[in-house]
Amino acid sequence: MDRPLRDVPAQARDLLPALTAAIEGTGPAVRALDDAEPSPRAGTHVPADVAVVVRTSGSTGRPRDVMLSAAALQASADATAARLAGPGSWLLALPVHHVAGLQVVLRSVLAGRELATLPDGPFRAAVFTRAAGAATDGPGPHYTSLVPTQLVRVLDDPGATAAARAFDAILVGGAACPPPLLARARAAGLRVVTTYGMTETCGGCVYDGRPLDGVSVAVDAEQRVSLTGPVLATGYLHRPDLDATTFVTTGGRRWLRTADRGRLDDGVLHVLGRLDDVLVTGGVKVDPLAVEEVVAGLPGVRDVCVVGVPDQHWGQSVVAVVVTRDGAVPPLTALRTAVASTLGPASAPRQVLVVDELPLRGPGKPDRRAVARLADRRMSEHRTT
Structure with a gap:
C-alpha cells in the first residue's frame, strides 16, 4: 500500500494543517519545498507509513528526498520532550523545508501548543527579541532552535541575549558549534543544548553528546559514526541505490552509516567533522x-x-x-x-x-x-x- 505525496509551500501557515493531517493519517504525506527548488513530478506516491518527505541540501551529489514515518517523527518528538523539560511551546526561527525547522512545527503540533514564528525575512536580532518576548509570555516550558550563526547574532545584541534567557532550552545544531561560542552563550545565561543528527534521523538525535532515549551510537575503526533507533528514516524516495549503501543491518538492527567522523568517550559522542573534509x-x-x-x-x-x-x-x-x-x-x-x-x-x-x-x-x-x-x-x- 502507498499514499499520495502532496507538495506544500515552505511556510509554517501552509504546513501546519497539512502536517497535522499527514501525521494523523487523514491526509496525504507532505513535502515542504522552497520557492527556489524545482517542481517535482506530479502524482508521486510514498509507502503508507511515510508522513513527511524532506529534501536534503545536496552537499554531496544531487539532492535527495528523505522519507520519514509518523512513528519515527513521534519517537523523535517524545525523546526530545523527555530530554528537555517536557512538551512545550516553540518559537520557529528556521526554514521549514529543512528538518530542524520542520521539527519545531511538528513538536508544537504534537504538544497541542500554538506555534510562534519569526516574520519572513533575514534573521535579525531585533526581530528575534520581539518574537521571543511574545513567544515566552504564555505557559511554558518554552523552546527554540537556532543555528550557530543565529546564536552569534543573538549574543552580539544585549536585547536579544536578554530575551533568549527566557527560553528553557535553545537547541543549537545544523553545524558544529565552536566551544568558545558555546561557552559564551552559557556564560550569558542561555540554556543552550547542542544537537547532532541529520534528516535521516528526524533531525537531532544526540544532545550534548549523549543519544536520546532509544538511540544508539557506534564508531568504527575508521572513526565513522553510525546511528540506530526508532528515529531512522524509512529510506530515500526513488533511490534504492542509496538505501542499500546508507542503511545497513547488523546484529538484527538497522543502522545509518553517516559520513561523519567521531569518537566516543564514556558514552559521549564527539563529532570530529566529515570523513571527506x-x-x-x-x-x-x-x-x-x-x-x-x-x-x-x-x-x-x-x-x-x-x-x-x-x-x-x-x-x-x-x-x-x-x-x-x-x-x-x-x-x-x-x-x-x-x-x-x-x-x-x-x-x-x-x-x-x-x-x-x-x-x-x-x-x-x-x-x-x-x-x-x-x-x-x-x-x-x-x-x-
Whole structure:
C-alpha cells in the first residue's frame, strides 16, 4: 500500500494543517519545498507509513528526498520532550523545508501548543527579541532552535541575549558549534543544548553528546559514526541505490552509516567533522574542524571556515576564511602560533582571508566547497597582482 505525496509551500501557515493531517493519517504525506527548488513530478506516491518527505541540501551529489514515518517523527518528538523539560511551546526561527525547522512545527503540533514564528525575512536580532518576548509570555516550558550563526547574532545584541534567557532550552545544531561560542552563550545565561543528527534521523538525535532515549551510537575503526533507533528514516524516495549503501543491518538492527567522523568517550559522542573534509598538506592530515575551534577562540573572530586550496608545493595549503566583528584581518603570525601550539605546525593556516559572510548551505552550515572556491579565487587574484 502507498499514499499520495502532496507538495506544500515552505511556510509554517501552509504546513501546519497539512502536517497535522499527514501525521494523523487523514491526509496525504507532505513535502515542504522552497520557492527556489524545482517542481517535482506530479502524482508521486510514498509507502503508507511515510508522513513527511524532506529534501536534503545536496552537499554531496544531487539532492535527495528523505522519507520519514509518523512513528519515527513521534519517537523523535517524545525523546526530545523527555530530554528537555517536557512538551512545550516553540518559537520557529528556521526554514521549514529543512528538518530542524520542520521539527519545531511538528513538536508544537504534537504538544497541542500554538506555534510562534519569526516574520519572513533575514534573521535579525531585533526581530528575534520581539518574537521571543511574545513567544515566552504564555505557559511554558518554552523552546527554540537556532543555528550557530543565529546564536552569534543573538549574543552580539544585549536585547536579544536578554530575551533568549527566557527560553528553557535553545537547541543549537545544523553545524558544529565552536566551544568558545558555546561557552559564551552559557556564560550569558542561555540554556543552550547542542544537537547532532541529520534528516535521516528526524533531525537531532544526540544532545550534548549523549543519544536520546532509544538511540544508539557506534564508531568504527575508521572513526565513522553510525546511528540506530526508532528515529531512522524509512529510506530515500526513488533511490534504492542509496538505501542499500546508507542503511545497513547488523546484529538484527538497522543502522545509518553517516559520513561523519567521531569518537566516543564514556558514552559521549564527539563529532570530529566529515570523513571527506580532512585536508592533506605536505603529506600530513589536518582536521579543519579542530583548526576552526582554535581560530574561533581568537579575539575579534565571529565565524570561521578552514579549507584547503591547491598548492604546487604542499598539495593543499591550509587557509582560514574568517568573519570578524570589525572587518580587520587577524595577524597571521598570531593565528599560526595559536594553532601550531595546540595542534602542531602542519595545521597552522598559511593564509587568512576576511569576508563579510561565509557562503552557507541549508540552515546555517558553511558551504565548504563554495568557501574553498572563494579562497582559491582570492589567492589567485593576489598572486597575479
